[in-house]
Amino acid sequence: xxxxxxxxxxxxxxxxxxxxxxxxxxxxxxxxxxxxxxxxxxxxxxxxxxxxxxxxxxxxxxxxxxxxxxxxxxxxxxxxxxxxxxxxxxxxxxxxxxxxxxxxxxxxxxxxxxxxxxxxxxxxxxxxxxxxxxxxxxxxxxxxxxxxxxxxxxxxxxxxxxxxxxxxxxxxxxxxxxxxxxxxxxxxxxxxxxxxxxxxxxxxxxxxxxxxxxxxxxxxxxxxxxxxxxxxxxxxxxxxxxxxxxxxxxxxxxxxxxxxxxxxxxxxxxxxxxxxxxxxxxxxxxxxxxxxxxxxxxxxxxxxxxxxx
Amino acid sequence: xxxxxxxxxxxxxxxxxxxxxxxxxxxxxxxxxxxxxxxxxxxxxxxxxxxxxxxxxxxxxxxxxxxxxxxxxxxxxxxxxxxxxxxxxxxxxxxxxxxxxxxxxxxxxxxxxxxxxxxxxxxxxxxxxxxxxxxxxxxxxxxxxxxxxxxxxxxxxxxxxxxxxxxxxxxxxxxxxxxxxxxxxxxxxxxxxxxxxxxxxxxxxxxxxxxxxxxxxxxxxxxxxxxxxxxxxxxxxxxxxxxxxxxxxxxxxxxxxxxxxxxxxxxxxxxxxxxxxxxxxxxxxxxxxxxxxxxxxxxxxxxxxxxxx
Numbered sequence: 001x002x003x004x005x006x007x008x009x010x011x012x013x014x015x016x017x018x019x020x021x022x023x024x025x026x027x028x029x030x031x032x033x034x035x036x037x038x039x040x041x042x043x044x045x046x047x048x049x050x051x052x053x054x055x056x057x058x059x060x061x062x063x064x065x066x067x068x069x070x071x072x073x074x075x076x077x078x079x080x081x082x083x084x085x086x087x088x089x090x091x092x093x094x095x096x097x098x099x100x101x102x103x104x105x106x107x108x109x110x111x112x113x114x115x116x117x118x119x120x121x122x123x124x125x126x127x128x129x130x131x132x133x134x135x136x137x138x139x140x141x142x143x144x145x146x147x148x149x150x151x152x153x154x155x156x157x158x159x160x161x162x163x164x165x166x167x168x169x170x171x172x173x174x175x176x177x178x179x180x181x182x183x184x185x186x187x188x189x190x191x192x193x194x195x196x197x198x199x200x201x202x203x204x205x206x207x208x209x210x211x212x213x214x215x216x217x218x219x220x221x222x223x224x225x226x227x228x229x230x231x232x233x234x235x236x237x238x239x240x241x242x243x244x245x246x247x248x249x250x251x252x253x254x255x256x257x258x259x260x261x262x263x264x265x266x267x268x269x270x271x272x273x274x275x276x277x278x279x280x281x282x283x284x285x286x287x288x289x290x291x292x293x294x295x296x297x298x299x300x301x302x303x304x305x306x307x308x309x
Numbered sequence: 310x311x312x313x314x315x316x317x318x319x320x321x322x323x324x325x326x327x328x329x330x331x332x333x334x335x336x337x338x339x340x341x342x343x344x345x346x347x348x349x350x351x352x353x354x355x356x357x358x359x360x361x362x363x364x365x366x367x368x369x370x371x372x373x374x375x376x377x378x379x380x381x382x383x384x385x386x387x388x389x390x391x392x393x394x395x396x397x398x399x400x401x402x403x404x405x406x407x408x409x410x411x412x413x414x415x416x417x418x419x420x421x422x423x424x425x426x427x428x429x430x431x432x433x434x435x436x437x438x439x440x441x442x443x444x445x446x447x448x449x450x451x452x453x454x455x456x457x458x459x460x461x462x463x464x465x466x467x468x469x470x471x472x473x474x475x476x477x478x479x480x481x482x483x484x485x486x487x488x489x490x491x492x493x494x495x496x497x498x499x500x501x502x503x504x505x506x507x508x509x510x511x512x513x514x515x516x517x518x519x520x521x522x523x524x525x526x527x528x529x530x531x532x533x534x535x536x537x538x539x540x541x542x543x544x545x546x547x548x549x550x551x552x553x554x555x556x557x558x559x560x561x562x563x564x565x566x567x568x569x570x571x572x573x574x575x576x577x578x579x580x581x582x583x584x585x586x587x588x589x590x591x592x593x594x595x596x597x598x599x600x601x602x603x604x605x606x607x608x609x610x611x612x613x614x615x616x617x618x
Binding site: 040046070073077081094102106 | 322324326351352355356373381385386390406407410414417
C-alpha cells in the first residue's frame with residue numbers, strides 16, 4: 001500500500017555528478033507517476049529500480065530545460081522497449097509541439113500513442129482522477145515562464161470492516177460491499193445493526209505536493225493544505241534572498257515558512273543551485289523554522305505509511 | 310602533448326546505469342573535440358573532468374537519439390555558464406533545424422553563436438583544419454540514416470632541432486625557424502651546414518578514426534588507413550550477425566576484421582547492445598582476430614604517446 005516519492009534528480013539547472021536535474025517518481029499503490037523529466041531521468045530510473053514500463057502519466061511543471069530534456073530520450077526508449085500502452089503527458093501546450101517536431105524530424109515512429117493534456121497555468125486544474133487518486137495543478141510564480149505545482153491526493157477509502165463484528169452478527173458476504181460504503185445491516189428478522197458497530201474509519205488519505213520552480217508564494221498555502229509530504233524548491237540560502245527573488249526561486253528559509261504555515265507533515269527541499277557543494281546550510285536553515293525537513297538527494301525515498309488505526 | 314580519447318558513453322540505444330549512450334572527447338594538445346552527444350554527456354564530462362568550456366567543436370555522426378539527445382542540454386548549460394565563444398557543430402543539416410526549433414520554442418537566448426557545418430554524407434569531406442590537425446568525415450552504412458565516420462589526423466610537425474649541433478655551429482636564434490622548416494644553414498663565411506646535421510625527423514603524426522554506427526563496411530579500410538587508434542562499433546556478437554546486418558550494425562568480429570585489414574595500432578570496440586550485461590564475449594571475439602583490442606568503457610582513456618625519437 002505504498003505512497004512513496006523517489007528523488008531521481010535534485011539539482012537546479014546545471015547538473016553535477018551527484019545531483020541530476022529535476023525528476024521524481026511517485027509510487028501510489030504500485031502505479032508510478034513521473035514528475036518532471038530532466039536530462040538523464042531514464043538512467044536514474046534504472047539506477048534506482050523504477051519500473052519504466054509502468055510509467056503511464058508524466059507531469060511537467062514548466063518548460064525549462066532542466067525539467068524536460070530527458071523526455072525525448074525516455075519517449076524513444078519506451079518505443080525501443082516495445083511499449084504499446086498510451087502515455088499521458090500533462091504540460092504546457094508548447095511541450096507537445098516540441099516533442100512532435102523532434103519525433104517527426106528524426107522520423108521516429110512510435111508504436112504507442114502520446115496523449116498530451118494541456119496545463120493552462122492560470123488556476124487550479126484537475127489533471128487526473130481515478131477511483132483512488134486525484135492530481136491537481138496550481139500556478140506557481142516563476143517569472144514569465146508559466147509554471148505549475150502538483151497536488152496528489154488519495155481519495156477517501158471505503159470504511160474498514162470489523163471482522164469480529166461481521167462474524168458476531170452473521171453478516172453475509174453479499175452485504176459487505178454496501179456496509180463498506182456506509183450502509184447499516186438489516187438481518188433476516190428486520191433488526192438493524194448500525195454501520196458504526198460493523199466498521200472502523202478507513203485509513204487517512206495521503207497526499208503529496210510538488211512545488212518547483214517558484215518564488216516565495218504564500219498564496220499556495222491553502223491550496224496545498226496539510227499535505228503529508230511537501231517538496232518545495234530551495235535553490236538558494238537566505239543570504240541570497242535577493243538573487244532568489246530576481247530569478248523567481250526560493251530560499252531554504254522560505255520553503256520552510258510555506259511548510260510551517262501549511263502545517264505539512266514533512267518538508268523535502270530540493271532544486272539546489274550547483275554552486276553549493278554541500279547542503280548542510282540548506283538543511284540547517286530550513287530546520288530552524290520547520291524541524292521535520294529533509295534534503296532531496298538522488299535515490300532517496302520518502303514514504304507515507306498507511307495509517308491503519 | 311596529449312592525443313587522448315575519453316569514452317563518455319559506450320552503449321547503444323538503451324543506456325544502462327554503467328554505460329551511457331555514445332559520446333567521446335578527443336584531447337589533442339589540450340584542445341577538446343566532442344564526438345557525438347548522447348543523453349547525459351554533460352554529466353559524464355563532469356564525472357570524468359573534461360573541461361566543458363574548452364569544447365569548441367562538436368562532431369555528430371548521425372541523428373539517432375542515442376547520439377544527440379545530450380546536445381540541447383549541453384548547449385543550454387554552456388549558456389548558463391556564461392559562454393561567449395562560438396560553438397561549431399558538424400552534423401547532418403537536420404540537426405540545425407532540431408536545435409534552432411527547440412531554442413526558439415523554449416525562448417532560450419544564447420550569449421554565444423552556434424555555427425552549424427553540414428555533413429553531406431555521400432563522400433569524404435574535410436570538416437576542420439588548422440595548423441596542427443585535420444578532421445575529415447566519410448560515409449558509413451547505417452540503413453536509410455545518413456551516417457558519418459570521422460578521421461582526426463595530426464599534421465606533420467616541423468623538424469626537431471638538435472641543440473648540440475646548433476651550439477656547435479653557432480646557429481643564431483633568428484635562423485632556427487627556417488631550419489625547422491627544412492632549410493640548410495649558411496654561416497657568415499658562406500659555409501653550408503646541411504639541414505640533416507642540424508635536425509632530426511619530427512615525431513610521427515598521430516591519428517584517430519571513429520566509426521559508429523555502421524554495418525560491416527570494408528570500403529572504409531583505405532580511408533582510415535593505419536590509424537593509431539580506431540574506435541569501431543561492435544553492437545553485437547558474431548552469433549547475432551544476421552541481426553547486425555538487418556539493423557546496420559557490426560559484430561565484434563567484423564570490427565576486428567576492419568582493424569586487421571587497416572593495420573591500425575589499437576582497436577577500441579563500443580556501442581554495445583544493452584542486452585549484454587558483460588562484454589567478455591565481445592572482447593574475446595575481437596581479440597581472436599585483432600589482439601590489440603580494448604573495450605570502450607565509460608571513463609576509460611586511450612592515449613597515443615608522442616614518438617619523440
